[in-house]
Amino acid sequence: MSQIYKDGAKVLKLIKTKNIGLKGACFKLKRNVRPIYALINKILPVRKKLENEIQKKWKDCEDIELASLMLFDYWKSGKISGGGAVKHKIMEKFKPSKFLAKNLKKQKRWVIINQFKKPKNTKILGKQDEIIPDLYCIEDSAEIAKMIKNSEIISQEKASCMPVASLRLKKGNWNAIDACAAPGNKTLQLAGRMKKLSTGKIYAYELNPNRFGLLRRRIKEYRADNVKAINGDYLKAEIPKNVKVAIVDPSCSGSGIISHQLIDNGKITVQPDLVTERLKSLSYFQEKVLTKTLNIPGIQQVLYSTCSVHKIEDENVVHNVLSSFWRKFKLVKALPKWKRRGFGDYGELMVRVNPLEDKTQGFFVALIKRRSLRLGHHIIKRTHRYWSKKKHIKFN
Template sequence: MPPPPKNRSHAPAKAGQSRPPPRQPGRRMASRDAGERAAFFARREAATVLRRVLRGDASKRSGGSIKSLVFSPSVRNKRATFALVCQTLKYLPILKEVLASSGVFSSKWKKQEELVYVTAYDILFGQEIAVSGSVEEYIMLHKDTFRTALQKICVKRKVSNVEDLLSEKTTVKPKPRFVRVNTLKTTTGSVIEVLSKMHKVDKDDMVPDMLVLPPGTDMHKHPLVTDGKVFLQGKASCMVAAAVSPKPGWKVIDACAAPGNKTVHLAALMNGEGSIIACELNKERAKTLQHTVRRSGANNIETVIGDFLNIDSNDPSYAEVRAILLDPSCSGSGISTERLDHLLPSHSIDDQDDAGSSARIRKLSAFQRKALSHALSFPSVERLVYSTCSIHQAENEDVVSSVLPLASSLGFELATPFPQWRRRGLPVFYGAEHLLRTDPEDDLEGFFIALFVRKAAAADALEPSEDGGALGRKRKRACTTRSGGLRAFSSLRLSRMDVLCSIWGI
């Protein structure tokens, strides 16, 4: 019997030669197994997100946007999960038709319906990686049947490929990627230095510490983002906190704070000095808020899990609040693209046209009027920003117009944030030119901003104080005994009950 062949991988190297690395036949298989396991778990995370998205869409009660759900701390493989959710929603009408026409989609899979959709997309249109798992085995078993059904659908619709079956609503114009530098942790210059090695980076010409990157730039896993040195925040969203323009040392309320991007932006504008009370009613969203605060490094933010409307503005604890940011619950119609609402089954042009007069909008606007009226009632507030991410007049100009009598009686007037911005409020009442709107036509989200400034505070800011400083009578009035000041304010509120009743519709 001839001797067995030598194992060349262990043969000694000749002089002057380096020995080739030993063969590792299992490396490729191990890599493939790791890829299959990653795909397996990504499908299940995607199915969990998809279930919440579809149920929220069906009930008209969003449990969060696709992005907020995917990029929550509970999702581990965020990039793969996000891609799977978006692509499954994009192909969902086709997947449903294929499963229905194939005749093999039985009721026993109903409890795992979302996982079936995700897996069917991944195997039929995606990477076709399957591992052990009952749903994967089911899809692989009937894969040929599904593909035959898909071909029949294409023939019936007279199209040559699957992409022609997709709705035009899934096509969205790419927008620049805006990022905000968190100056609590780093400087704009150092971030530009890092990012410019891989991307074209421009500084925004209006919002401080805002950078503009090319459309499609993926920053979610970048160390600057994970370390909290950079926040993935749209320009319009950043304009809200910048319009508040809080001074270092002020006491500020963020009335409806989650997910917290505007809250930590306020902290950065205040150089981490003073204090911010961040209110959030929803306990789950409050967790996201707290996570955002921790990531930012801000140490002057107190999170309050509760309703802003339940805060007593007469409470001495809030007598020194100088600014309020009120960004209440709204329809989100201005960020439907960013939220990827165009991928949802309920989305259509008709839905958007009818939304402005829907019962939901009326309910939201009633809450918004009540919240804005309450924000105006804090005795020492000098600056108040009301903002929404809505395009509807009912949530924007109409809300502001309805509270103007009360605001005027309390010494407030509308000011003009970012006067260089060309797009202003709809001309539906005198003074609407002070309001600010952003629009997708500007490559931004659809936002609305109204800035209320107390006239007495604005006037006193120009008057010299007795010691030659710029504090003026404003600071002197703030030093008035709290009890007297609060009693006077309470009387003023009682004298305006007719105005409040008119605003709140009671």
């Protein structure tokens, strides 16, 4: 039996526990990370249906994850790699079928150019995204796979690129932080933007040792020499000097991630108003991370984002934290060209992505900037006395 099937089945079982995402589960493997990720990513939209087919004809199947992977390959290519009892059972019980042709749509993926190792030929990527620079929506091919393997392009969902694209960066000598960095997509994207604008560094924090190892490997692989990875608790960390920009993308429910929903439910749902004890606990942690970041001396802009569709992790976190910081900070409109906006009084300033309608993962983005020391055209410093007279909370 092919080792890819064995390891792929382990990954499917891992992500079914809800404790880890597809990428994180794949990077726990010591080999064949990319082919296994590609295989499971293809199988997820039809996983439930495949399992139903197996349960109909092979009721006493002991490893349904392994059987699903092998049956998928059999119906897709007409063959199963390697040998073994599971292969013989599938060949015996299942005939060649047009099941996948009926149930699988032709897949496209989003990729963004690696600014540290740019591809020589970008024409193959087609038309650049209208909102996010260097982002492309492409169909898989051997040449695309080679570019990804060579780290010339990074496979990254459009929604995941939105937070860093929202930042309004200026030239200068300044540092940045990524408070919860692994697996590192946003870190690498910001590193690419900073390369052209700042001589400073990104300090990327990750508490989990395994995820930190993944973060370090990716930084090295993509040659992002302006990133310093730190294995530690951001909430307890002493922040470096001259930090002007921060990304806060803390642990969340992952309810906007399509693969999570397909694993859990076999379908995609959007429930913005859902509140559970787990969501309350997550939102408490998210507020702590955002609060610590806004307390950094001299911080100029903070990007808060989640891959959640729930208000309790999104607009509510921003509202609760800014209620204590509104005199110093304000919301500014993130990605003005993006049509879908947030909920509530200041929802128009925030970004929402709907996984059912926007052809990418569910996401939330809010851009928070330090208020200017000027009031209108007058040179009036906003002193404590000035703000103490302000009674009405204002976020913009």
